């Protein structure tokens with residue numbers, strides 16, 4: 001059976017709605033940090049928006065996601081509410097983790113956002129375990145681990161792929177290859193030309209796609225999700241993309257190739273999708289402007305909500321270390 | 329010329345002192361090599377620039393940027409050390425040592441013993457940590473107790489430029505594995521320029537300030553917080569003797585016991601969680617050695633039993649600062 005994985009107009013619009021939200025949210029985040037209103041380590045995902053937008057157009061709320069410090073795009077695409085997100089990164093009590101986790105550890109199980117890790121490589125073993133649980137549950141749910149290109153050089157990547165393969169787990173290993181691991185270029189740190197090729201060593205399908213192309217990315221995600229739901233096991237997707245800003249906010253990115261960066265920014269995938277939707281007659285200018293205005297208002301409201309939310313009481317320092325009744 | 333316009337003593341930062349120690353060691357001994365994530369100059373000489381300039385000066389053969397592979401970084405350091413090299417491996421943040429614990433605990437620390445002394449592992453593992461930048465639960469733990477608890481490991485934690493330089497030089501010369509802990513917020517703290525070639529012996533504490541009422545034992549950032557508490561303590565008539573442990577393990581029992589024997593009171597301060605921390609070891613030893621002559625039970629001041637929180641007010645309440653040190657010391661002297 002061959003399936004047509006081309007997204008229909010409604011799905012494409014859905015992808016755009018997500019991607020536009022992610023883009024606007026990153027821009028706002030950098031503005032707010034720059035103004036000094038929030039202080040936090042911030043890992044911009046600008047340029048990588050299409051990947052989770054296309055992925056999450058294929059997922060249900062009860063599918064699982066394990067993401068990383070550079071993962072706010074993944075979470076928003078998966079349905080993390082803006083207010084909960086902003087209150088958390090502002091360290092406020094109304095945040096998804098009461099302000100205790102912060103931008104690198106946002107968690108929102110209500111939408112399947114189970115773990116956000118700051119440790120490179122650690123999303124994969126945990127997502128593998130979640131997939132094991134989903135397999136035992138038998139409900140057809142899928143678990144996704146997202147991670148960067150650099151993370152494919154750590155032992156946890158290899159152990160997870162092998163385990164997921166021999167147990168035929170419903171997990172998708174989604175590598176967002178933005179060509180840099182902190183200051184190290186992809187070529188300098190990685191022995192293979194394509195991370196997708198590593199899948200062969202673990203007998204699972206490995207595909208490299210242009211992660212900035214919504215159609216290609218959607219199709220790859222769709223195929224992997226269907227495989228997982230059908231009990232056929234894991235898939236490795238290497239989604240090629242580019243990080244528009246330095247590794248972390250404040251990084252002057254002197255180590256980045258200027259030409260390469262300029263070219264990538266000129267091919268900004270979010271406005272490109274917008275243009276195509278209009279050109280192909282899938283949406284009108286008014287429709288998209290309306291969506292963007294809504295997004296902007298929602299973000300404004302979330303920022304205001306966050307900055308007006310109180311900080312947690314100092315007593316929160318020693319709660320949640322253990323469950324009730326078993327405190328140190 | 330008045331005193332005010334007199335030339336100020338030249339100063340460098342702790343970060344520069346570590347850099348100078350590495351450069352001088354590499355210059356002196358070609359067996360000294362450096363490896364770690366982003367340590368070479370094309371990758372900006374480290375995320376905060378501690379190794380800046382080294383690969384340009386000594387070549388990328390001796391100063392190697394690695395993939396994100398902590399096990400392989402420590403394993404490679406161990407292996408090279410077994411065949412005559414003196415690797416200085418960087419693990420970017422202390423929390424990432426957890427990914428390489430097998431290499432550190434089961435191999436680096438034990439190979440000398442398990443081989444009956446036939447082999448040894450003269451490596452230095454540089455790592456940085458410390459709260460203060462809102463980096464949350466996985467990026468700023470002080471885990472020194474884990475390593476101090478592992479027989480065969482040495483652990484040092486400088487608090488100033490002279491020790492940063494001298495301990496690094498000594499650690500590189502040492503025949504056994506040394507964990508060298510750098511405090512992130514202290515990197516840019518200035519201090520006197522260390523004497524080139526000087527070493528600070530491992531296992532030797534330093535009395536940073538004399539006093540008569542209480543001995544405050546600390547290291548790394550909290551040592552400087554203790555110094556910051558002096559004025560508040562003085563104002564309450566408390567004269568504190570402040571000891572910089574410098575080497576956490578093996579620690580300088582002699583200096584500590586002698587001081588507490590004199591003052592009769594002891595407060596141990598560290599940024600790590602108090603429970604099962606380094607302070608517990610020191611407290612137990614001091615209590616045993618000086619049982620009967622102590623004026624007050626030995627006290628510890630560290631972080632609460634919790635992961636490091638993100639939210640600013642919680643993070644600020646987490647690690648001991650000058651104010652809390654002064655309060656604890658004053659209350660012990662009441």
Ligand SMILES: Cc1ncc(C[n+]2csc(CCOP(=O)(O)OP(=O)(O)O)c2C)c(N)n1
Nearest residue numbers: 070118119120148149150151180181182424
């Ligand atoms: C085990 C571990 N080692 C090192 C780091 C420091 N670090 C944080 S992000 C990063 C680069 C990761 O690159 P990549 O996997 O490509 O993801 P990207 O940041 O590009 O999204 C490094 C080295 C870490 N967080 N965890």
Ligand SMILES: [Mg+2]
Nearest residue numbers: 148149180181
């Ligand atoms: Mg990357």
